[in-house]
Amino acid sequence: MNAPWRAGLKGCAFILPWLIALCVFIGYPFLAGFFFSFCEYQPLKAPAWIGLENYGELAGDARFHRSLGVTLVYAAVAIPLGVVLAMTLAMFLNARVRGQPFYRVIFYIPHLVPTVVVAILWLWIFNPKYGLLNIVLAQLVRAVEWWTGLFFDLAAAREGPAFARGPAVLLALPAALGLLVLGPAGRRLWRGRAAGLRRFLAAAAVAGIVLAAAAAIDAGATWLAPDDVKRLREPSWLSDGNPMPSFVPLAPPMALWALIVMSTWGVGQMAVIYLAKLQDVPAELYEAADIDGAGWLQKTRRITLPMISPVILFNVVMAIIGTFQIFAEPYIMTQGGPEDKTRFVAMFIYDNAFQYQRAGYASAVAWVLFLLIVAMTLLAFRLSRRHVYYEGR
Amino acid sequence: MRAVHWGLVALAAAVALVAWFEPRPALEDFDPARHAAFKDTWNKRVHLAYWEKWGSFEAEACQKMCDAFNEGQQEIFVHYIRTSQVDRKSMLAAIGRSPPDVAGLWNFNVIPFAEGGALEPLDGLMARSGLTRDYYIDNYLKLCEYEGRIYALPTAPMSMALFWNKEHFRRRAADLLAAGLDPARPPRTIEELDRYAEVLNEFQADGSPRIMGYLPTEPGWYNHSYGFFFGGRLVDERTGRLTADDPANVRAFAWAKKYAERYGREKLLQFRSGFGTFDSPYNAFIEGRVSMEMQGVWFPMFIRRHRPQMEYGVAPFPCAEGVPGPRSLLEADVIGLPRGCPHPEEAWKFILWTQREGLAILCRLQGKHLPFRRPPPWFHEGHPNPQIEIFEQLAMAPESFIIPATRVQLEYRDMVIRAFEHMWNWPVERHLPGGLKGRERERAAEEACLREAAEELGRVRESMQSQLDAVDRRAAAAGRAAP
Numbered sequence: 001m002n003a004p005w006r007a008g009l010k011g012c013a014f015i016l017p018w019l020i021a022l023c024v025f026i027g028y029p030f031l032a033g034f035f036f037s038f039c040e041y042q043p044l045k046a047p048a049w050i051g052l053e054n055y056g057e058l059a060g061d062a063r064f065h066r067s068l069g070v071t072l073v074y075a076a077v078a079i080p081l082g083v084v085l086a087m088t089l090a091m092f093l094n095a096r097v098r099g100q101p102f103y104r105v106i107f108y109i110p111h112l113v114p115t116v117v118v119a120i121l122w123l124w125i126f127n128p129k130y131g132l133l134n135i136v137l138a139q140l141v142r143a144v145e146w147w148t149g150l151f152f153d154l155a156a157a158r159e160g161p162a163f164a165r166g167p168a169v170l171l172a173l174p175a176a177l178g179l180l181v182l183g184p185a186g187r188r189l190w191r192g193r194a195a196g197l198r199r200f201l202a203a204a205a206v207a208g209i210v211l212a213a214a215a216a217i218d219a220g221a222t223w224l225a226p227d228d229v230k231r232l233r234e235p236s237w238l239s240d241g242n243p244m245p246s247f248v249p250l251a252p253p254m255a256l257w258a259l260i261v262m263s264t265w266g267v268g269q270m271a272v273i274y275l276a277k278l279q280d281v282p283a284e285l286y287e288a289a290d291i292d293g294a295g296w297l298q299k300t301r302r303i304t305l306p307m308i309s310p311v312i313l314f315n316v317v318m319a320i321i322g323t324f325q326i327f328a329e330p331y332i333m334t335q336g337g338p339e340d341k342t343r344f345v346a347m348f349i350y351d352n353a354f355q356y357q358r359a360g361y362a363s364a365v366a367w368v369l370f371l372l373i374v375a376m377t378l379l380a381f382r383l384s385r386r387h388v389y390y391e392g393r
Numbered sequence: 394m395r396a397v398h399w400g401l402v403a404l405a406a407a408v409a410l411v412a413w414f415e416p417r418p419a420l421e422d423f424d425p426a427r428h429a430a431f432k433d434t435w436n437k438r439v440h441l442a443y444w445e446k447w448g449s450f451e452a453e454a455c456q457k458m459c460d461a462f463n464e465g466q467q468e469i470f471v472h473y474i475r476t477s478q479v480d481r482k483s484m485l486a487a488i489g490r491s492p493p494d495v496a497g498l499w500n501f502n503v504i505p506f507a508e509g510g511a512l513e514p515l516d517g518l519m520a521r522s523g524l525t526r527d528y529y530i531d532n533y534l535k536l537c538e539y540e541g542r543i544y545a546l547p548t549a550p551m552s553m554a555l556f557w558n559k560e561h562f563r564r565r566a567a568d569l570l571a572a573g574l575d576p577a578r579p580p581r582t583i584e585e586l587d588r589y590a591e592v593l594n595e596f597q598a599d600g601s602p603r604i605m606g607y608l609p610t611e612p613g614w615y616n617h618s619y620g621f622f623f624g625g626r627l628v629d630e631r632t633g634r635l636t637a638d639d640p641a642n643v644r645a646f647a648w649a650k651k652y653a654e655r656y657g658r659e660k661l662l663q664f665r666s667g668f669g670t671f672d673s674p675y676n677a678f679i680e681g682r683v684s685m686e687m688q689g690v691w692f693p694m695f696i697r698r699h700r701p702q703m704e705y706g707v708a709p710f711p712c713a714e715g716v717p718g719p720r721s722l723l724e725a726d727v728i729g730l731p732r733g734c735p736h737p738e739e740a741w742k743f744i745l746w747t748q749r750e751g752l753a754i755l756c757r758l759q760g761k762h763l764p765f766r767r768p769p770p771w772f773h774e775g776h777p778n779p780q781i782e783i784f785e786q787l788a789m790a791p792e793s794f795i796i797p798a799t800r801v802q803l804e805y806r807d808m809v810i811r812a813f814e815h816m817w818n819w820p821v822e823r824h825l826p827g828g829l830k831g832r833e834r835e836r837a838a839e840e841a842c843l844r845e846a847a848e849e850l851g852r853v854r855e856s857m858q859s860q861l862d863a864v865d866r867r868a869a870a871a872g873r874a875a876p
Contacts, residue, residue: 040867043488044509048871057863062856063808128666236662241818339814354481356804357505 033363041360043353054364064365066340067348073252074344075323075376078263082319083312086267090274091304104275107268119332122262126237126333133261134234141233241338253341255334262329270315277311278304309388313380320376324369345369420472434467439739441469444476444483445497446726447759449672450694454758458751462743469739471495483731487511492731494740497548500536500725501806504798507539508868513730513737514542515744522745530788532723532795533764539798545729546748547764549756552721552788553615553689554780555579555586555711559704561593561604561684568592579685579708583622583648586685586711593684594656602656602664607685609649610817611665611677615687615722617809619645621794624716627809628797635799635858637809638850644713646816646846647839653817654838674699690784694760694777707780709787720792721784725764762788800864801857808853816846 037054039047058064093104110118125132228245231254240254252260281304289299305312327346330336336343336351343351345365353362420440428435447455452475459473474493476482483496487509498506506512519525526534533547557579562569566576572592580586590606597603610616620627625641628634636642653661668682669675672695678686679700687710696703709719728747730740747755753772756763760778762785773781787793799805824841825834 040864042505042509043484044505044511048867050867053863057860062852128663130667231659234659234663236659236666239662239666240659241814242820337814338818339811351807355807356801357484357509 033366036360037364037367039360041363042357043359044357047360050360054361055368057361058364058368063340063343064345064348067343067345069250070256070341070343071324071326071345073250074256074260074326075320077252078260079316079319079323081260082263082267082270083315085264086270086315087274087312089267089271090278091300093271093275094278104272108272109268110265111269115328116332118262118265119329122258122265122329123238123333126258126262128234128236128239131237133237137232138234238334239338241341253338255338255342259326259329259333259342263323270319273311273315274308277308281307306389307391309384310390313384313388316380316384317377320380321373324373324376431463431470435470438468438470439736441471441494441736441740441743442474443471443495443497443743444474444479444493446476446479446499447497448475448477450698451691451759454755457758458747458755461754462746462751465746469743471743484511487731487733490733492734494731494734494736495743496729496731498545498727498729500545500547500727501798501802503537503544503727503729504539504800504802506729507542507544508800511732512544513732514544515546515730515741516543518730518741518745519543522741524745524748528748528765530723530764530766532793533725533788536723536725536795536798537727545727546744547725548728548747548752549726549759549761550764550788551689551691551724551726552762552784552793553687554707554709554721554783554787556678556686556688556692557706557708558678558681558684559706561681563704565593579706580711581708582711583713587651590685600657601660604681605656605661605664605683607652608661608665608677608683609652610661611668611683611686612671612688616649616813617806618722618796619649619813621720621722622710622716622718623648623713626794627805628799630797633797633799635805635854635861637805637812637854637857638847640847641713641716642850643843643846646813646850647842648713649813650816650819650821650842650846651839654821654842658818671695672698678705679703690761690778690781691759693780697760697777707783709783709790717792719787719790720794721787721790723788723793723795764788799861800868801861804860805853805857808857809850812846812849812853815849816842819845821845 036047038049038051040050040053041047089107093100093107097103113121124130126134128134231240231242231244235254237258238255242253243251244254244257245251285303285307286299289303294302325346326344327350330342330344331347331350334342336347346369349362349365349369352358352365420442421436423432423435425432431438443459445452445455452473456473459471463470479496480498480502483492483498483502484506486492487506492511496512503512507514529547530550533550534543537543537545537547562576562579569576569589569592572588574580574585574589574592580589586607593604593606594602595604605611609619617627620639620642623641623645625639625645626636627639627642629636664682665677668677669680674680676695676699677683678688678692679696693707696705710721712718712720728744730737730744734740752763752765753769757772757776760776760781762768762781763772766789768785778784796802796806819842821838821841824845825837829837
């Protein structure tokens with residue numbers, strides 16, 4: 001036996017345990033599940049071939065549609081939120097600040113906590129009466145009420161539209177001035193020609209937003225319906241099945257928002273991957289941009305994002321796969337309630353297979369879920385063709 | 394490098410050898426600390442594995458029952474193996490052809506296990522042993538049947554009633570009297586329950602509840618059964634058709650919804666979130682957060698555990714005006730003989746003994762009644778549950794009910810519970826015309842709720858009935874008749 005053959009054989013021997021486990025624990029269930037999806041299969045009975053009946057039932061099953069809807073809405077909100085948060089976090093961690101390694105460890109630690117522990121921890125954080133989140137939220141609401149109250153108390157005696165009232169402008173001025181005073185940051189953001197004008201416009205925009213928010217919150221002409229504002233005062237996070245905000249079609253229910261908020265707890269791992277790539281971006285590109293007079297925004301848009309785009313794609317694909325398989329958190333925290341508003345497809349599969357003993361039907365759902373994940377991943381790859389830059393090519 | 398490879402191979406071989414020769418733990422292993430009393434007969438006995446679900450003091454009761462059996466004879470030793478999710482594990486064990494000798498399941502497991510051939514039919518064994526149908530309260534035995542054959546026998550039965558806090562009633566006696574209600578007795582109809590609850594409610598300065606007279610969602614385990622107290626049914630026993638949208642069920646859901654409307658769904662949600670877990674001193678009823686609650690026969694034992702001095706009463710859960718009572722939902726834990734178990738003959742001997750003698754030990758220690766028509770006279774003497782006779786009467790009451798078994802039993806129950814949740818959360822104000830006030834608004838809200846409940850329960854019936862029809866059709870095609 002010649003050397004390459006021997007090396008190959010040795011290699012095969014080393015991967016053999018993994019290969020056997022792959023075939024036995026993944027390959028076989030994968031193929032068996034495909035076969036069972038065409039059968040009526042109660043685990044205690046032999047599977048009976050029923051052709052496409054399970055798939056036909058899926059098409060008209062309102063509960064499956066609901067759980068698919070829950071999963072898609074969750075994915076549509078949680079994935080972009082997670083990606084943006086992780087990237088922001090990575091950029092902060094990449095900055096040269098004192099104690100940087102400490103912060104990196106702190107943000108990564110949540111990823112090391114087992115899912116069940118995280119779920120139980122958040123169960124307490126979301127407790128409407130004693131939960132940390134509602135205690136903080138109550139203080140915030142009080143602060144906002146104080147602020148808007150002050151705004152209208154000052155403006156009450158005057159006439160004319162809210163935006164024209166002197167005291168109102170007085171309240172908005174600190175925000176505007178703050179932006180102007182933040183000279184170094186402003187200078188870093190906007191450089192070159194007409195930078196002063198841009199800074200002025202930004203300050204004016206901030207002042208306008210401050211004014212509009214104050215007017216909207218206090219006048220009752222809120223962007224949230226009054227009922228929603230009431231719900232925000234002391235939300236029943238995990239037991240509220242009504243959409244938030246209520247007037248937006250397909251808006252996630254409050255209980256789903258709770259799971260979305262919780263999903264951001266684990267962005268540290270994604271951030272670490274971004275960070276690794278961020279540190280790989282050649283410094284000479286930034287130096288060249290500096291020489292050309294590019295600001296922070298331009299450097300981020302033209303250099304940072306294209307250079308880390310393969311990692312963004314990787315994280316998006318992993319997030320799609322992970323999100324469509326979410327199970328433990330809702331199973332522990334809400335058991336799919338209220339009203340199935342947090343019953344994800346993975347839970348639907350579990351209930352059918354183990355609770356209702358419909359393993360054939362559950363297999364059909366699992367295959368639909370698998371195809372959906374494949375389709376979403378392919379879509380991500382296809383959309384990424386024009387936006388992902390590979391240095392090697 | 395080569396040395397490293399050989400080292401790894403040697404290590405793997407050593408691990409394999411240790412694993413091969415390491416003796417596996419077996420039921421027959423003698424533990425001198427636990428089994429000293431059985432030392433002389435240990436090796437002569439047949440050892441049985443009994444998987445059962447209980448935890449806490451209920452597990453101790455089960456262990457004591459097994460101990461009594463083991464001490465009473467010298468041929469068999471029953472090992473009580475505490476098993477969480479006992480139905481799923483028993484199912485997997487049956488699939489893997491390695492079932493326990495005796496399996497303690499729930500009544501809703503009987504159909505899938507029997508249909509899948511995982512349980513032995515017991516009719517022949519019962520006849521041979523002189524165990525007859527009239528020994529049992531009919532409803533409990535019905536829970537163990539499939540296609541006219543008995544596949545399991547009841548162990549700990551369940552019946553439920555209304556628990557009322559006598560301290561609260563006494564404290565608000567003047568208000569109750571002023572409202573024309575007797576503070577010395579619990580409500581007897583649903584209408585009275587509402588009136589009592591209204592008087593017993595106490596609110597904080599901000600309008601949030603401090604004490605609720607009655608809260609339909611507490612404990613929330615039997616929300617699907619409210620319809621029965623309005624005269625409704627979930628399954629037509631005669632035809633086997635599902636009747637989720639029976640008008641009485643619709644009325645029951647609209648009645649529960651009134652509580653959410655009257656006291657604010659959000660406020661009630663927050664109120665409930667402050668309750669502790671069931672088995673704790675912070676249980677809503679034990680702590681005095683709700684004055685009346687629907688609970689099961691086991692509850693007095695938990696009250697005794699966490700607040701022994703509590704003054705409470707138990708009465709049949711009230712029915713709506715004109716609906717005959719008293720009545721209660723009945724369910725049961727069951728014991729069965731898994732097909733292919735290693736020692737079926739000895740296992741049956743143990744099961745038979747539980748029915749003749751053992752359950753009296755188990756149910757007494759768990760504070761429950763027996764599933765039999767004529768419990769032994771000594772059973773009540775010193776029974777730890779002071780209210781046991783009320784539960785026993787409820788179990789035997791002609792109006793008490795079970796949910797007839799269907800092939801979609803669990804899914805159907807979950808769907809009805811979901812419909813209840815839907816009604817509880819349904820924002821009725823968004824479906825009312827503007828400008829309504831007072832009684833006019835109340836009437837419109839009630840009509841809207843009745844309409845919505847009928848539609849929602851109608852959807853449940855349609856979807857589950859079509860699923861049941863399909864399952865029954867396939868079963869019939871496979872040569873099996875519908876249960």
